[in-house]
Amino acid sequence: MLAKAEQLFVRMLAPLLLLPLAANSMAEGGMWSEVINMTPGVTEVSRQIYDLHMIIFWISVVIGVLVFGVMFYSMIAHRKSKGYKAANFHESTTVEIAWTVIPALILIVMAIPATTALINLYDTDDAELDIKVTGYQWKWQYEYLGEDVAFMSELATPESEIYNQGEKGEFYLQEVNEPLVIPVDTKVRFLITAKDVIHSWWMTDFGVKKDAIPGFINETWAKVDKTGIYRGACTELCGQGHAFMPVVVRVVEKAEYQEWIGNKKAEAAAMRELTEKVFTKDELMAKGEEAYNRSCAACHQTNGEGIPGVFPAMKGGVITTGELAGHLDIVVNGKPGTAMQAFGAQLSEVDIAAIITYERNAWGNDMGDVVQPIDVLKFKQGQ
């Protein structure tokens, strides 16, 4: 029994130690083997990080093989069941100094490339484009500084996929309504902050991860050398939507970027004009339903019933069937100390007007009143 157990021990451990190596060598295969290691990414920084990662990994493997090698040799050769007699040594100054000094030297050797990489990672000077990234529960806002272009980027995966009522798409939980767009071969500086709790903006392929902290602005940068769509994530626990606020970046040719930013500016101007327009109730209800489902339904639910004890119901709610001014106030300014955010900074006047109109008339609330975008603008300015 005893000998059998020992044999099993050796057999189980050997493959365990070899697993990462085996995994590396089959990196070209299917899904199992693809999801196994860090990828080099598409920036100089991410490649530096990848190299550091592989160096320290192999150093660990070599040390591991040596230490465990001695251990397994002892376990096989120096066992009582074979009649091996124990030696009685219990110290050796030379050996002990050696295994203190040698690891220290290895660490010094490791620290050199790590320091170089870190200095590079922190060098945010001479950026050609500044983008402010703001984390909200549970979406990202991107502002192109000096360009008057800003938009919200939030999860596009429908609830039905998350709750298993529909087939999950290829980019399940890694798709957004509108990705960040940046030009290739351009040093982009990201100014990262948050409005409510701490989030963390992680763009895996760029080697960029920086906490988004309310009241602070963190800086980081990326110069991407390959066009494409890249997918990242929020990496700081930020509440129930933590897993549902992906980062998606589309890196395009410089000319395409110019065209895109031109269109965005024109859109922004058009939106300003829309704020002046008077909508019919039906238009507002249609727009409102769409905007409500995008921005409000995560908490208050599509059916307006909320979650008892956690998120208040909109259907027959005190505010949604109460004074209009109070309704405007809570949507624009939020309710401090709760999950209800100040949407005044996040949504356009048109969306806010449509949402309030929808909330006051949907689910049998039937208040009958209509809020125009210009009312929202006046409310904001009047504060």
Added chain:
Amino acid sequence: MAHGPAKGIGRWLFTTNHKDIGTLYLWFSFTMFLLGGFFAMVIRAELFQPGMQIIRPEFFNQMTTMHGLVMVFGAIMPAFVGLANWMIPLQIGAPDMALPRMNNLSFWILPFAFAILSSTLFMEGGAPNFGWTFYAPLSTTYAPPSVNYFIFAIHIMGASSIMGSINIIATVLNLRAPGMTMMKMPLFVWTWLITAFLLIAVMPVLAGAVTMMLMDINFGTSFFNAAGGGDPVLFQHVFWFFGHPEVYIIILPAFGVISAIIPTFSRKPLFGYSSMVYATAAIAFLSFIVWAHHMFTVGMPLTGELYFMYATMLIAVPTGVKVFNWVATMFKGAMSFETPMLFAIAFVILFTIGGFTGLMLAIAPSDIQYHDTYFVVAHFHYVMVAGAVFSGTGAVYYWLPKWCGKMYNETMGKLQFWIAFIGFNITFFPQHFLGLAGMPRRYADYALQFADWNMVSSIGAFMYGAAQLLFLYNVIATIVAGKPVTEPKTWEGAEGLEWTVPTPAPYHTFSTPPEVK
């Protein structure tokens, strides 16, 4: 001179006997271990497949939070306090702990702390849902109302830990048998002495952190609220100034256990005793000056980042010394592989793997990619579970015959070991892959490319969970129907005062101090 234990429930409520209190701590911690393990099973069941199947994301966050809190404060820490209560007086030749009434108090407030913490699960708004690291402002402005109960529970746990530590320090410094000099103490006593100092140093810091939270939540202060001129990052500095020493508080006594088991079953003295003591002290000292390596993405200045990287890498040196010493102890020993030894060997291997990933995490630029991913989850479960829990389990098998005078069933013990060992690795090894491939931690749901390894990990977790039920069975079966043993020395190669007293250890031992030569 000797009188036995009191009868009935009063024995346990009013006991001042170190063995009784040790037993209480051990059973309490095992209960908490099963509770925290149940939370882990809920987490792994939800993550078995992509999509939300069993629970909602909000409840998922409560599960990860409660799992972490219960395991760290309820399972692992009390387990080692229990071992300390049982073994330190026996190992230094003392009749009992130095402060027996306080010993009773420090245990009996714990069940209340955890009753309060667990009750939050049934409160409106749910249990704490901000992670066991409870970063502000998610844990203050945005927390559920139950956060106040959580803060109170933490205060009680802290008081319990501080009292336990004072007791251990007083015992070790004052009650050693004649001739038991400091440098003759078993390593378990040494590691606990150093751990006790760590606890006294950092538990008040944790208490300060939660008190500041309490103020922010209820009394309008703005310690961590940027809108009021406060600083959310301050919370993280304060928390990790407690939190990093905390991980050594958990692992140092485990080192002590391993340093007892390996020489016994190698039938050879521990290699490099004094360097083990110095390495432990060095690790304890370093633990105070590396805390911000948990915060490499928080936006520290470059110089701060470099300092914390270098300081953290240094920890590899004393930790390496310990691993080398254990291997050198086994080298040219006459080894046998009973259950405690299997757990100890697995500890050395898996803890070392956890140490390697720790070294990788210390490299600040790489940490940018590892931070808050499953790579970190894998890393700390390799050191916390394969480290602390394996060592605690090994310790129970090692000393159980001395405690109850019955021998466990070796085949069943080995069976538990293999299920736990294999289950553990199936659970946590693939989490390295998930993290490197980009899966963040504390995610209630994940993208499709992570599905395969998550399923593997969940299967391993159920297996590891089953192993713990077998452990419970083994311990009860031993106590109820184990083969009686009477020789003072259960293990051929065992050394130390605990093996000079009769088996099972009488209610009172060393009423007259032994002479240590």
